[in-house]
Structures are given as structure tokens and as C-alpha cells.
Amino acid sequence: MLESFRENKALLERAILAFILPGVAGAINAAGFVAVGAYTSHVTGAVARIGDELAAGHMWLATRSLIFVGSFFFGALLSTFLILYSKRRGSPPYWRALLVQCALVFVFATVSVGSEHRAHLNSLEMTSLICVAMGMQNALVTKLSDAVVRTTHMTGITTDIGIETARAIDHYRHLDDGRALHHLVLRDPEFRKLRLHLAVLASFLIGATVGPLLYIFVGHLGMLLPCTVLLLLAAFDGWVGLTAHSLAGHKSPEIT
Numbered sequence: 001m002l003e004s005f006r007e008n009k010a011l012l013e014r015a016i017l018a019f020i021l022p023g024v025a026g027a028i029n030a031a032g033f034v035a036v037g038a039y040t041s042h043v044t045g046a047v048a049r050i051g052d053e054l055a056a057g058h059m060w061l062a063t064r065s066l067i068f069v070g071s072f073f074f075g076a077l078l079s080t081f082l083i084l085y086s087k088r089r090g091s092p093p094y095w096r097a098l099l100v101q102c103a104l105v106f107v108f109a110t111v112s113v114g115s116e117h118r119a120h121l122n123s124l125e126m127t128s129l130i131c132v133a134m135g136m137q138n139a140l141v142t143k144l145s146d147a148v149v150r151t152t153h154m155t156g157i158t159t160d161i162g163i164e165t166a167r168a169i170d171h172y173r174h175l176d177d178g179r180a181l182h183h184l185v186l187r188d189p190e191f192r193k194l195r196l197h198l199a200v201l202a203s204f205l206i207g208a209t210v211g212p213l214l215y216i217f218v219g220h221l222g223m224l225l226p227c228t229v230l231l232l233l234a235a236f237d238g239w240v241g242l243t244a245h246s247l248a249g250h251k252s253p254e255i256t
Contacts, residue, residue, distance in 0.1 A: 012240070016233065021141055022151040022200045024226045026207025028105060028130060029152065031215040031222060035108075036120050036127045041134040041152035043072050064124060071128040075101075075135025083143050097140045098234035102227050104133040109223035149196065154204055157197050164194035 025041065032040045039045065046065045053062035082096040108129055120126040138152040150156055168191055207226075214222030 012236075016236075019199060019203050020229065020233065021137065022203035023207035023210075024229050025134065025137055025152040026204035026209075027211030027214075027226045028133060028207075028223070029211075030208035031211035032127075032130045034212045034215050035220065036130065037122050038068070038127050040068070040127060040130040041072070041138065043069055043153075044155070046072075067124065067128055068131050071131035072135035072138075075132035075137075076139035077135075078132070079136035079139040080143065083140065092238045092240065094140055094144065095234040095237040097136055098230050098237065101133050101136045101140075102230035102234065104129055104136075105223055105227040105230065108133075109220050109227060149200060151200060151204070154201055157200050157204075160197050161194065161201065164191060164197065167191075168194060 029039055029041050032038070046068045049065040050062045050069070053059075053065065078100065079097040082100065083093050086093045086096050108126060111126075134152045138150055141149055141151045211222065211226070214225060
């Protein structure tokens with residue numbers, strides 16, 4: 001019974017990883033750009049801008065970008081500490097990090113109620129807040145997937161899709177059993193990562209479309225949708241963790 005539960009849990013975690021969390025990240029990131037004028041998970045761009053502004057002698061603008069990088073780093077640090085703390089206590093590992101991320105997004109959504117659209121454009125505080133939330137989610141998914149997937153930025157995902165697509169085409173060219181390329185990609189276990197990464201990219205794109213649309217039509221309260229999803233995921237992790245703990249007879253979990 002415990003083994004069956006673990007298999008179902010693994011399937012649910014993969015579904016959440018591929019279809020839900022990337023959509024949440026896409027919604028927060030894209031809606032955040034409309035609201036504050038910055039993509040809050042684009043650390044590469046922020047680091048590059050630090051160099052640009054330093055070269056131009058714009059010390060304050062360079063410092064702003066450094067603060068955003070530091071905020072993302074702090075979010076990843078905080079999320080990892082919360083996950084490790086939960087594991088050491090023998091409690092479900094991810095719910096604390098999810099709740100804190102939910103709280104950050106909730107603060108962003110509610111502190112802006114009644115204000116005009118883009119009232120926080122270029123706001124240091126609000127941009128940093130979302131950067132922390134994005135750092136938290138990226139670290140959480142990294143831990144959950146054993147560093148296979150990141151959900152807050154798509155550069156690595158797109159690179160992996162390119163690599164895995166080339167592998168699929170090359171493998172198809174040397175097949176002699178008559179299988180079609182789409183059958184190979186959709187069914188062959190060897191290309192599971194390709195399917196996962198395509199799902200992550202599609203989910204992020206959907207979230208990145210829905211998030212700004214909600215912001216345009218309902219304002220800052222549109223952020224309550226990803227906030228609600230994060231709250232439900234925290235509750236789900238708590239339920240799954242407690243059930244597994246009960247079935248295992250309160251066996252202490254391994255810390256990783």
C-alpha cells in the first residue's frame with residue numbers, strides 16, 4: 001500500500017511540476033512586468049544590467065539591479081532553509097515554502113488594491129518582493145525535481161528542448177522498425193525529459209498570457225489567482241506528506 005501511494009505521489013508531483021508551477025511562475029513574472037516594469041526572474045538580464053549601468057556611471061541604477069539579484073538569491077536561500085527545516089522535523093517538506101511565497105504574492109496583490117494600473121511601475125520595494133517570490137519557487141522546484149527542472153525562467157528549458165529534439169531526430173533517422181517520429185517522441189521512455197520540458201514551456205506560456213490579461217482587466221487583484229494556486233499546493237503537500245508519514249509508521253525521513 002505504501003509503495004502504491006509513493007508511485008501515485010510521484011505522478012502527482014510530476015504533474016504539478018510540469019503543468020501547475022510553471023504556469024504560476026509565468027503569471028507572476030509576466031503580470032509583474034506589466035505592474036512594475038521588470039521581469040522579476042530574469043537574473044541574467046539583471047546581472048548584465050549591473051555591468052551596463054556601472055560602465056555608464058549610473059551607480060544607483062546598478063545598485064537597483066544588484067538589489068533585485070540579491071532578492072532572488074534571498075528567496076532561494078529562504079526556500080531551501082524552510083524545506084530542510086521541514087524535512088528535519090519529519091513534516092511535509094514544501095508547504096512552508098509555498099505558504100511564504102503565497103504570502104509575498106498576497107501582499108503584492110492587496111497592498112495595491114484601489115491604486116491605478118502600473119501605480120508601482122519601477123517600484124524598488126514591489127519589484128524586490130516579487131523577485132524574492134520567484135527565487136523561492138525556483139529553489140523549491142529545483143529541490144523537488146532533483147535539479148532537473150527550473151520553472152521561473154525558460155532559457156535552460158528551451159536549450160534542453162533543442163538538445164533533446166536533435167537527439168530524437170537523430171535517433172529516428174537510425175530506426176528500422178517503422179515507428180513515426182511523433183510516436184517516438186510521445187511514447188518512447190527515452191524522451192520523457194523532452195515531453196516534460198515541452199509541458200513546462202507550454203504551461204509557462206499559458207500563465208504568461210493569463211497573468212497579464214487578469215492584471216489588465218481586474219488590476220492588482222489578478223495576482224490572487226496564482227496566490228490561491230500556491231495556497232492549494234501547500235495544502236496538497238501537507239496532505240500528501242502526512243498521509244505518507246502515517247503509512248510509513250512515522251519512519252523518520254532522509255534529509256537531502
